[in-house]
Amino acid sequence: MSILHTVNKSPFERNALDACLRLASDGAGVLLFEDGVYAALDGTSVAPRVSDALSRLKVYVLGPDLQARGFSAERVIEGISVVDYNGFVDLAAEHDKVQAWL
Amino acid sequence: MSEVVKKFLYLNRKAPYGTIYAWEALEVVLIGAAFDQDVSVMFIDDGVYQLTKGQDTKGIGMKNFSPTYRTLGDYEVKKIYVDQASLEARGLTQDDLVEVAWEDFETEEEIENIVEVIDSARVSALMDESDVIFSF
Numbered sequence: 165m166s167i168l169h170t171v172n173k174s175p176f177e178r179n180a181l182d183a184c185l186r187l188a189s190d191g192a193g194v195l196l197f198e199d200g201v202y203a204a205l206d207g208t209s210v211a212p213r214v215s216d217a218l219s220r221l222k223v224y225v226l227g228p229d230l231q232a233r234g235f236s237a238e239r240v241i242e243g244i245s246v247v248d249y250n251g252f253v254d255l256a257a258e259h260d261k262v263q264a265w266l
Numbered sequence: 267m268s269e270v271v272k273k274f275l276y277l278n279r280k281a282p283y284g285t286i287y288a289w290e291a292l293e294v295v296l297i298g299a300a301f302d303q304d305v306s307v308m309f310i311d312d313g314v315y316q317l318t319k320g321q322d323t324k325g326i327g328m329k330n331f332s333p334t335y336r337t338l339g340d341y342e343v344k345k346i347y348v349d350q351a352s353l354e355a356r357g358l359t360q361d362d363l364v365e366v367a368w369e370d371f372e373t374e375e376e377i378e379n380i381v382e383v384i385d386s387a388r389v390s391a392l393m394d395e396s397d398v399i400f401s402f
Contacts, residue, residue: 202315
């Protein structure tokens with residue numbers, strides 16, 4: 165079926181997110197965690213690129229990493245799903261494989 | 267203490283928790299505070315994320331060092347700067363950041379919040395004026 169892409173680097177510091185969004189096939193999943201969660205926040209300079217990607221990718225963000233950094237689900241771009249660790253495991257199990265954009 | 271007072275600038279450019287830089291920088295600032303130098307702490311790029319309010323790390327099993335920033339005033343750190351452009355790029359305002367109070371124990375002069383949001387020109391000037399820059 166499809167790939168779960170994981171991004172754990174800040175989109176302001178590395179190009180991992182951009183590479184992921186450019187190369188992920190339609191219908192793939194993208195999970196943002198650790199410093200990658202900053203890409204899920206609304207109102208940032210990268211938010212338009214992430215919003216655009218939502219039309220062809222399913223995007224998730226890890227709640228505990230958001231919370232650790234001081235952001236609640238209300239700050240997340242509409243259309244991105246907040247998941248917990250169990251959700252992370254489910255996503256990994258549901259997809260054929262995981263591609264980590266380190 | 268040393269007679270020569272130098273202007274130390276601690277430059278923070280990394281987000282907290284994803285890497286160890288933010289925590290290490292804070293440790294160095296606190297250690298350095300014991301040496302009676304002229305200390306400035308600056309947050310630019312992802313470093314501005316170090317100061318966000320409401321950090322709660324119980325879900326990730328790491329120490330929440332965010333409350334420590336609020337004690338910097340007690341360590342005689344009186345100058346904390348945040349780059350406006352970095353905040354804007356991240357959709358943040360000063361309201362999203364913690365406040366750091368400062369009090370002069372001799373005169374009882376009190377400043378409610380020493381965190382100052384500054385423009386790029388001011389950031390450059392502060393870098394130029396400092397004797398030493400510690401980068402994290």
